Amino acid sequence: MVGKESFSIRSIRVLSGAVLITWLILPLVPLAIWSFAKGWFFPDLLPKRWSLQAWEYALSDLSGVMDSLWLTVWISIAATALSILVGIPAGRALGMYKFRGKELVELLILAPTIVPGIAVVLGIHSVFISMGLNNTINGVILVHLIPTLPYMILVMAGIFANYDPSFEAQARSLGASSAQTFWYVTLPAIMPGIIVGGLFAFLVSWSQYILTLLIGGGRVVTLPLLLFNFATSGRNDITGAIGMIYILPGVIILLLTAKHLSGRNGAVGGFGRI
Amino acid sequence: MSDRLKIALLLAPALSIIGVLFFGGLLIGLMRSFNYMPVIGLTEPDLSAYIAVFTSREFYLSFLLTFHIAFTSTVISSILAIGSALLLRRTFVGRSLINFLFQLNLTVPHLVGAIGMLYLFSQSGSFARLGAEWNLIAKPSDFPALVFDPYAIGIILQYIWKEVPFIGVIVLANMQSLGEDYESVARSLGASKWQAFIHVLMPLIFPGVLSASIIVFAFTFGAYEIPAILGASYPKALPVLAYQKYTDVDLAARPEAMAMAIVIAALSALMIYFYVRYMRRRIRS
Numbered sequence: 287m288v289g290k291e292s293f294s295i296r297s298i299r300v301l302s303g304a305v306l307i308t309w310l311i312l313p314l315v316p317l318a319i320w321s322f323a324k325g326w327f328f329p330d331l332l333p334k335r336w337s338l339q340a341w342e343y344a345l346s347d348l349s350g351v352m353d354s355l356w357l358t359v360w361i362s363i364a365a366t367a368l369s370i371l372v373g374i375p376a377g378r379a380l381g382m383y384k385f386r387g388k389e390l391v392e393l394l395i396l397a398p399t400i401v402p403g404i405a406v407v408l409g410i411h412s413v414f415i416s417m418g419l420n421n422t423i424n425g426v427i428l429v430h431l432i433p434t435l436p437y438m439i440l441v442m443a444g445i446f447a448n449y450d451p452s453f454e455a456q457a458r459s460l461g462a463s464s465a466q467t468f469w470y471v472t473l474p475a476i477m478p479g480i481i482v483g484g485l486f487a488f489l490v491s492w493s494q495y496i497l498t499l500l501i502g503g504g505r506v507v508t509l510p511l512l513l514f515n516f517a518t519s520g521r522n523d524i525t526g527a528i529g530m531i532y533i534l535p536g537v538i539i540l541l542l543t544a545k546h547l548s549g550r551n552g553a554v555g556g557f558g559r560i
Numbered sequence: 561m562s563d564r565l566k567i568a569l570l571l572a573p574a575l576s577i578i579g580v581l582f583f584g585g586l587l588i589g590l591m592r593s594f595n596y597m598p599v600i601g602l603t604e605p606d607l608s609a610y611i612a613v614f615t616s617r618e619f620y621l622s623f624l625l626t627f628h629i630a631f632t633s634t635v636i637s638s639i640l641a642i643g644s645a646l647l648l649r650r651t652f653v654g655r656s657l658i659n660f661l662f663q664l665n666l667t668v669p670h671l672v673g674a675i676g677m678l679y680l681f682s683q684s685g686s687f688a689r690l691g692a693e694w695n696l697i698a699k700p701s702d703f704p705a706l707v708f709d710p711y712a713i714g715i716i717l718q719y720i721w722k723e724v725p726f727i728g729v730i731v732l733a734n735m736q737s738l739g740e741d742y743e744s745v746a747r748s749l750g751a752s753k754w755q756a757f758i759h760v761l762m763p764l765i766f767p768g769v770l771s772a773s774i775i776v777f778a779f780t781f782g783a784y785e786i787p788a789i790l791g792a793s794y795p796k797a798l799p800v801l802a803y804q805k806y807t808d809v810d811l812a813a814r815p816e817a818m819a820m821a822i823v824i825a826a827l828s829a830l831m832i833y834f835y836v837r838y839m840r841r842r843i844r845s
Contacts, residue, residue, distance in 0.1 A: 313676025402782020536667030
């Protein structure tokens with residue numbers, strides 16, 4: 287009797303596992319198929335004719351997909367680098383010190399991780415006009431800091447909370463300058479946090495849509511904007527190819543950081559924004 | 561250097577960026593929603609944008625739709641995420657594959673998921689084709705409207721696809737660090753499996769579920785590109801409506817767009833309040 291029950295429970299478990307696997311893969315399947323289809327009309331379950339045309343188009347110089355890819359890479363790298371630069375000191379302050387007003391500071395940093403971009407970007411847009419930042423790549427990089435920076439600070443605060451500053455004191459007492467201490471002692475110790483936080487911040491910037499759309503004003507066409515345009519104009523084959531290119535960095539980063547991607551890592555909270 | 565000064569200097573760059581961009585953006589939005597902008601000669605604040613917004617039927621429909629999308633997506637995702645986490649903490653065939661797919665899914669932007677849903681559930685999409693193959697429907701229009709539909713089913717399906725893994729990995733880590741000792745004790749004291757789950761495990765994992773749900777609710781309430789791809793043309797989700805008003809050729813509609821952005825901000829401020837209150841209570845207890 288007991289054996290029978292555990293058997294049925296196990297089959298339920300395997301069955302729901304199978305449903306879950308199918309459901310998780312499902313939305314990516316038609317995208318991948320479309321990228322190799324040459325016309326795929328109702329009611330064909332699979333394309334009658336296959337072709338590499340969409341990929342040839344996407345990878346050609348004429349389509350601008352590659353330009354858009356490199357532009358997106360640059361924007362995300364710049365936003366990530368700035369976030370790391372500013373996030374390390376702020377993370378150190380929050381991770382290593384107790385001070386009056388700390389809760390308020392944490393609240394100020396937490397707020398942008400919850401408030402949606404549309405709520406702030408309209409106001410920013412009307413100020414950036416007078417500063418000449420609208421429709422520029424620099425304007426887009428700046429506005430991407432809103433989602434990436436708080437996230438980087440929270441990751442670094444977690445790293446610094448488990449960091450022992452006595453090594454720094456020892457280096458200093460042995461005659462190292464503060465720059466040398468940072469370079470040879472602090473940096474190697476916090477490097478894992480910088481790498482993981484940086485890769486995740488890159489993905490957060492990589493996935494931004496509305497911030498880029500408004501501040502870029504249609505002039506700064508990152509990959510998600512291009513993808514959206516092709517998707518709404520009905521070019522499903524090219525949409526499929528761009529979609530596959532667009533998810534590639536995420537897959538690469540996943541392969542690099544899989545063990546950090548568990549819910550145990552506070553950094554995962556940022557994935558609510560991707 | 562005193563600690564206070566050191567802390568202030570360490571925090572200064574980050575707080576100025578967040579202060580200027582995020583809170584500055586909010587403040588300017590708030591001022592413009594009151595038609596108050598001394599720089600361009602608007603010195604008399606008024607409530608006309610809010611009156612226009614709160615007396616328009618479209619706004620209410622849009623607000624209700626957006627609330628429905630966010631609430632339904634969050635509740636269904638949380639329940640399925642708890643179920644998935646329960647599934648994933650046992651070893652069985654395919655567990656590591658699901659784990660990998662959960663992580664993969666975290667890195668896929670919502671926009672890609674939305675396009676995937678479009679190709680799956682539109683009236684000429686994969687499921688409609690399956691329906692035709694099995695002679696359930698004769699033409700695309702026989703297939704039920706699951707995208708561009710008034711109940712936002714396609715949008716909700718997309719959010720469930722993305723958010724189950726998000727909440728799931730958080731809950732799973734939570735369960736794994738708790739271990740199964742508490743439940744074993746309850747079971748040995750005569751509790752049924754269901755009782756052990758409801759009265760022992762659920763209260764322990766609930767704070768984690770709630771904080772993840774708050775992030776999901778705020779995100780799904782304020783996201784633009786997903787309802788822009790999958791949503792009906794009337795009523796639109798609130799962020800889509802706000803963007804449309806903002807980019808209207810009639811510049812007079814801009815304060816109305818700002819007022820809608822402020823409504824979204826106010827709702828997320830409420831979410832932050834719950835988040836912080838709950839997290840603090842969790843730390844205290």
